[in-house]
């Protein structure tokens with residue numbers, strides 16, 4: 260019989276294989292100091308483009324005050340128990356009502372984390388005769404939710420509405436054969452890696468041909484898109500077509516928790532059937548108080564979203580003018596596509612950090628195909644033009660070096676923490 264631990268030690272996984280040289284630098288880096296556009300990394304101050312602190316709420320003075328007061332008043336313990344048993348409060352219900360009103364739905368349910376929340380919601384909603392049709396690039400939490408699905412699922416090519424229609428036809432045929440079940444389409448408001456918005460309006464319009472319900476994970480659209488910040492559905496004028504709207508608080512709200520909003524009776528069904536909330540402790544009150552304050556600022560301070568977009572558009576325009584390929588983004592998420600191996604990518608990132616004091620995240624094989632590199636830049640409302648200009652200059656110079664082969668190294672630079 261094999262020892263499971265032996266197997267794990269022999270193959271540490273696609274990313275884990277680089278651990279010895281990467282840990283603490285390319286993977287698991289520690290950013291220190293106040294959250295903002297500049298933070299400390301290994302003792303040096305860097306311009307940071309890696310945080311989903313879109314609106315700069317992470318350390319907004321009013322947010323810090325609410326977080327502090329919430330903790331002083333309630334501590335992390337309160338309330339004890341699951342919402343259903345002993346962990347419900349007026350403040351939880353107030354936050355749910357405010358979120359629902361903000362995203363123009365009847366009701367909302369809070370979740371402790373986005374990842375387990377959406378997984379568990381999919382589990383609660385779908386039965387064994389139901390069929391899910393979903394975008395190929397949906398986030399890992401949706402894919403993991405679908406692993407629990409007892410029914411069938413059909414994937415459509417990323418953002419390809421014609422293929423979505425084809426998969427809906429397959430789903431419809433299967434349901435007609437079964438004579439049981441319904442269809443749930445799952446997609447995202449903004450795809451977090453490439454920054455392209457899900458084609459929500461066109462997909463919702465397919466309801467004129469097929470009968471289905473639509474669930475949208477708008478983690479990156481909530482607070483950043485739409486006239487009021489209510490997200491990608493508002494931006495595209497199709498919020499009504501979204502039956503279940505989901506967002507985490509981990510991005511523009513710079514917090515912890517998530518919510519799903521929709522028709523009152525359906526949210527009530529989820530409330531009484533979502534295992535990750537029924538069998539888990541309620542979101543602690545300091546988070547609820549902090550999230551109420553964040554939502555208030557998100558609604559009442561449009562300047563935050565406007566500044567975010569000013570910065571994002573300036574960064575994206577500057578990159579395009581310098582000949583960089585930023586793909587199809589139509590959100591503030593700013594990918595920069597380049598060609599090169601994993602080793603080259605890490606050498607370039609090291610140069611950016613050590614010599615240009617720019618900290619950004621890279622995505623390489625096996626997350627994306629071999630030979631490709633994506634820099635993923637997240638502009639925020641707290642960046643400024645000087646930081647954007649310095650970053651653009653650094654990108655131009657390092658790209659020239661990349662093209663000239665300066666970063667061709669045989670191994671990932673050994674930058675691991677040695678303790």
Ligand SMILES: Cc1ncc(COP(=O)(O)O)c(C=O)c1O
Pocket residue numbers: 372373374375398400447451476478479507508509515516517
């Ligand atoms: C699209 C999307 N959905 C869900 C999540 C998970 O949310 P949370 O961090 O609250 O678990 C993330 C990442 O945070 C995400 O990008």
